[in-house]
Amino acid sequence: MLIFATSDKGGTGRSVTGCNMAYRRALQGEAVAYLDFDFGSPTAGAIFDVPEAERGVDASGLHSYFTRHTESQQLDTALHSDSDTLRDLPRISGAGRLVLLPGDKDGGEFSISADMPARCAQLFLRLDREFDLCVVDLSAGRSYAVDLVLEATARPELAALTSRWLVFHRWTKQHILAAHGLVFGERGLLKAGERRGHDPQRLNNSVRYVRTAVVDLCVDQESVTRPAQGAWLRAYDQKLREQADKLRMGRARLAGQIPFDPMLQWSEQVIDDSDVSGLKIANQATVQAFEDLAAKLSDERFWEGL
Amino acid sequence: MRTNPRQHILDTWRAFARATFGSGEWAWGGRYPSNSISDAEQILILLYPATEVAGFRLDRPDSIEDDVLAVLRPMGSGLDIPMRMLEAMEQYLARYTDDDGGPTFTGGSYLLAENPDEEVKQEQYAYDITESYSISVTLCLSAKGFLREFQRTVERRELQNRIEAVILAMDARLTAAMVGLLRSFVVNVLDPDSPAEAVLLRTVSQGRVVGRTLTQDLRGRLQPVRDKLPELTFGLPPENEQMLRDYPERFFECGWAWGVAQDATDIDLAAAEGVKQPHGIAESRPLLHFTVNALDGLADLFSTRTSRQGLLTSEQQSLREALNLRWGLALQYWSTIATFGSGRWAIEDVPWEATTGQSSPYFTELVLAIVAMAQQGGTLSGTIGRSVAVLEELGQRGLVSRRAAEDDRGVLLHDPGVLMRLGGSELEGPALAWSYNGFAAALAKTALRVANVSGSRRNRARLIEVADASVEHLLARRQQSDGLWDHPANIYPRLAPAPATPAWDMTERSVEVFVAAAALVSAPPVADQGQVDQANNKIAEARHILDQERLTTPTAGGSQEQKLLREAEQSLNRADSLAGERPATAAALADKVLRDLDELAFARHAASRSA
Ligand SMILES: Nc1ncnc2c1ncn2[C@@H]1O[C@H](COP(=O)(O)OP(=O)(O)O)[C@@H](O)[C@H]1O
Ligand SMILES: [Mg+2]
Numbered sequence: 040m041l042i043f044a045t046s047d048k049g050g051t052g053r054s055v056t057g058c059n060m061a062y063r064r065a066l067q068g069e070a071v072a073y074l075d076f077d078f079g080s081p082t083a084g085a086i087f088d089v090p091e092a093e094r095g096v097d098a099s100g101l102h103s104y105f106t107r108h109t110e111s112q113q114l115d116t117a118l119h120s121d122s123d124t125l126r127d128l129p130r131i132s133g134a135g136r137l138v139l140l141p142g143d144k145d146g147g148e149f150s151i152s153a154d155m156p157a158r159c160a161q162l163f164l165r166l167d168r169e170f171d172l173c174v175v176d177l178s179a180g181r182s183y184a185v186d187l188v189l190e191a192t193a194r195p196e197l198a199a200l201t202s203r204w205l206v207f208h209r210w211t212k213q214h215i216l217a218a219h220g221l222v223f224g225e226r227g228l229l230k231a232g233e234r235r236g237h238d239p240q241r242l243n244n245s246v247r248y249v250r251t252a253v254v255d256l257c258v259d260q261e262s263v264t265r266p267a268q269g270a271w272l273r274a275y276d277q278k279l280r281e282q283a284d285k286l287r288m289g290r291a292r293l294a295g296q297i298p299f300d301p302m303l304q305w306s307e308q309v310i311d312d313s314d315v316s317g318l319k320i321a322n323q324a325t326v327q328a329f330e331d332l333a334a335k336l337s338d339e340r341f342w343e344g345l
Numbered sequence: 346m347r348t349n350p351r352q353h354i355l356d357t358w359r360a361f362a363r364a365t366f367g368s369g370e371w372a373w374g375g376r377y378p379s380n381s382i383s384d385a386e387q388i389l390i391l392l393y394p395a396t397e398v399a400g401f402r403l404d405r406p407d408s409i410e411d412d413v414l415a416v417l418r419p420m421g422s423g424l425d426i427p428m429r430m431l432e433a434m435e436q437y438l439a440r441y442t443d444d445d446g447g448p449t450f451t452g453g454s455y456l457l458a459e460n461p462d463e464e465v466k467q468e469q470y471a472y473d474i475t476e477s478y479s480i481s482v483t484l485c486l487s488a489k490g491f492l493r494e495f496q497r498t499v500e501r502r503e504l505q506n507r508i509e510a511v512i513l514a515m516d517a518r519l520t521a522a523m524v525g526l527l528r529s530f531v532v533n534v535l536d537p538d539s540p541a542e543a544v545l546l547r548t549v550s551q552g553r554v555v556g557r558t559l560t561q562d563l564r565g566r567l568q569p570v571r572d573k574l575p576e577l578t579f580g581l582p583p584e585n586e587q588m589l590r591d592y593p594e595r596f597f598e599c600g601w602a603w604g605v606a607q608d609a610t611d612i613d614l615a616a617a618e619g620v621k622q623p624h625g626i627a628e629s630r631p632l633l634h635f636t637v638n639a640l641d642g643l644a645d646l647f648s649t650r651t652s653r654q655g656l657l658t659s660e661q662q663s664l665r666e667a668l669n670l671r672w673g674l675a676l677q678y679w680s681t682i683a684t685f686g687s688g689r690w691a692i693e694d695v696p697w698e699a700t701t702g703q704s705s706p707y708f709t710e711l712v713l714a715i716v717a718m719a720q721q722g723g724t725l726s727g728t729i730g731r732s733v734a735v736l737e738e739l740g741q742r743g744l745v746s747r748r749a750a751e752d753d754r755g756v757l758l759h760d761p762g763v764l765m766r767l768g769g770s771e772l773e774g775p776a777l778a779w780s781y782n783g784f785a786a787a788l789a790k791t792a793l794r795v796a797n798v799s800g801s802r803r804n805r806a807r808l809i810e811v812a813d814a815s816v817e818h819l820l821a822r823r824q825q826s827d828g829l830w831d832h833p834a835n836i837y838p839r840l841a842p843a844p845a846t847p848a849w850d851m852t853e854r855s856v857e858v859f860v861a862a863a864a865l866v867s868a869p870p871v872a873d874q875g876q877v878d879q880a881n882n883k884i885a886e887a888r889h890i891l892d893q894e895r896l897t898t899p900t901a902g903g904s905q906e907q908k909l910l911r912e913a914e915q916s917l918n919r920a921d922s923l924a925g926e927r928p929a930t931a932a933a934l935a936d937k938v939l940r941d942l943d944e945l946a947f948a949r950h951a952a953s954r955s956a
Contacts, residue, residue, distance in 0.1 A: 283407065287500075345500060
């Protein structure tokens with residue numbers, strides 16, 4: 040299965056959430072590949088704490104795969120990461136591999152040349168055979184990366200693959216509108232997909248949303264100290280929900296809602312159950328939300344939709 | 346109010362979801378095998394609060410609040426819940442539609458043989474029951490409102506079609522239920538010198554001499570009802586009207602029988618076309634229990650929500666009007682009898698004696714419920730004070746707000762409940778009976794209903810006390826382990842313990858009480874003019890002092906004083922907007938401003954003295 044992770048704006052939490060989601064799937068026993076298609080600013084290496092891919096690799100990253108026709112590296116995080124969490128993954132019974140396909144340092148965006156979509160499709164096909172799940176972290180907005188994968192997935196050789204889209208956005212009025220524009224706008228995903236031969240209705244049905252860094256009103260939040268503050272947040276949250284519902288981004292299409300977590304705010308990383316239970320530096324609710332999001336990826340009733 | 350409706354509904358839903366979705370699929374029935382009434386009750390436990398109380402909506406995945414989602418976990422995610430509701434409705438419709446596609450309204454396991462040694466016959470189980478008509482009205486309307494809203498989130502064609510089919514079937518069922526309610530409405534002309542007439546006269550006379558003055562007086566008071574009876578052009582036998590015309594001295598009673606009346610005629614409105622109109626069985630005599638039950642269902646039909654959401658088809662409108670006429674007559678008839686005369690009223694003489702000769706505090710409660718409906722319509726508001734006293738007495742006598750003495754017969758109201766004979770049923774088998782053990786729930790509902798129309802704070806407080814005591818009673822009747830009803834032995838230890846299975850009838854009644862409590866809580870508090878004036882006076886003084894301060898305080902922004910003045914201004918604006926509805930809050934805001942402003946004046950005064 041291919042999961043395309045996208046967002047209208049940068050800094051939404053797409054990569055942090057995507058990486059944690061990928062980690063959870065691996066924990067659940069799947070072989071997972073994480074493809075850093077954020078050619079301008081690859082960050083997955085940093086989140087997985089792979090020093091040689093901190094800001095992308097020096098050579099033969101995904102950028103070079105397209106622009107220089109080199110093969111792309113596959114870094115098994117169990118071997119290349121400095122994070123104990125990831126190094127320990129193979130020792131957990133039943134867990135699968137988590138492999139990073141990094142971007143290149145100083146890659147930058149590029150325009151699509153004629154052979155790239157086929158090459159992209161070829162990559163996806165090959166990885167789909169090797170992995171249960173491929174998470175493709177796309178650069179923000181309507182980028183070349185987005186065009187490239189839309190073009191690739193429209194090709195007949197990928198017709199049999201399951202491709203799904205996750206649109207990440209923060210929980211504010213502006214971010215909701217922006218995410219809506221990214222999908223439904225004149226220059227949005229659906230229109231762009233249609234031009235490349237996708238059925239817009241089917242494409243739309245394969246899009247779901249992830250709300251990131253949402254202040255969780257249920258757990259006792261240190262940041263909400265006064266009752267009036269809580270009352271305001273609750274009322275405003277209600278308004279945002281109504282807005283999202285109206286824009287067809289409501290619960291029926293909500294793949295996950297990740298609580299704001301102070302640890303993630305300061306440190307882009309994969310968090311693990313020991314951060315919650317042992318050191319108690321991350322919130323249980325955050326880990327649970329990643330877990331739920333990971334489970335949703337293959338919940339067929341959910342993807343069937345209403 | 347000690348009752349906390351939100352919490353009680355959530356608790357009930359949690360227990361309900363666990364019991365009904367224990368196996369993952371909706372499990373029908375509980376203590377009693379499922380029937381058209383019990384299954385409707387089971388759906389309404391969810392659907393009724395979901396339709397009536399803000400904060401409990403289930404019709405859109407996004408409208409479901411987080412705590413609601415948490416208690417309904419066994420039903421699945423926010424996405425699954427409306428789907429589960431849709432499936433339940435589909436199953437309900439399939440279970441209560443006969444082979445020819447006609448809706449059925451049978452009583453099934455709720456029917457009892459009056460003599461417990463006899464066995465109810467199979468064909469008797471198939472009798473349509475007024476309670477099923479009435480609960481169907483509520484169910485179909487709530488379901489339609491729910492589905493219309495759910496539809497707006499649904500994008501899949503196939504699912505849209507499914508919803509559309511359920512809406513159509515609900516409409517057909519609603520129409521059939523309305524026709525049933527028209528055909529079970531009866532006018533019973535009393536034979537002169539019959540026992541029934543004697544009871545009626547005894548009831549209204551309350552110790553006064555039953556002479557010519559009294560009967561003439563009563564006839565006069567009932568004349569407006571009598572005048573309207575000829576307008577009832579269908580459902581009733583023509584002899585009825587003739588009798589009323591030919592014997593102007595005869596008394597009558599009107600209301601709902603337990604099912605379609607023996608002498609009911611067919612409804613030949615266009616709307617009723619295609620609706621099966623079987624021959625009636627029920628004795629043509631109104632029973633209080635079924636009358637109030639029918640009125641309760643009709644209240645949903647006439648509600649503002651029903652018209653606002655346009656839940657009725659244009660054909661159903663004609664049925665609605667016909668029912669509205671009957672509703673008005675029943676209300677007027679019973680409240681006239683209940684409050685007749687200038688001395689003690691019939692309603693104050695607990696227990697009420699029905700013209701069948703049976704008497705029970707439950708009947709008093711029923712008549713009060715009708716009076717309360719009339720009060721809601723704005724008439725009879727002068728009777729509220731006396732209703733309050735009767736409700737308090739019922740709480741005492743019915744052992745809701747008082748402990749039971751040993752061998753207290755009042756316990757029977759709750760277990761096994763009041764047994765009512767279903768006249769006419771004996772023609773095809775053993776005589777049947779209907780039992781009702783929801784005395785406490787009915788008491789709470791009526792108290793809350795009256796509280797909602799009461800303008801007096803004192804009466805309101807007394808009524809809330811009655812309701813609170815009833816709710817406490819209801820909560821105590823839950824099974825400890827699963828949190829569902831009904832275990833009266835928890836309260837009356839001499840009773841035999843009930844089976845562990847949930848009784849959906851009591852559960853649904855309790856939910857109705859919580860919904861009524863929520864309605865009262867969401868209504869604005871009673872504000873009296875004296876308080877409003879007082880608040881306005883305080884605001885005026887505070888404004889005046891604020892203006893004076895503004896005149897003298899240097900305008901350099903950012904100073905502490907300027908900040909205080911800005912806050913004072915905001916507080917007073919807020920107080921202004923609240924003064925009409927929440928005068929005490931407005932006064933409290935003004936008080937704070939007055940104190941704050943006085944600190945400035947007092948400080949200056951101190952400075953002038955020390956200079
Ligand atoms: N759940 C969260 N709670 C708090 N901060 C978060 C959360 N998720 C992400 N962040 C912070 O948001 C910022 C942007 O995250 P990132 O994943 O890099 O965004 P994107 O990939 O969309 O550009 C990071 O600094 C990260 O620490
Ligand atoms: Mg990123």
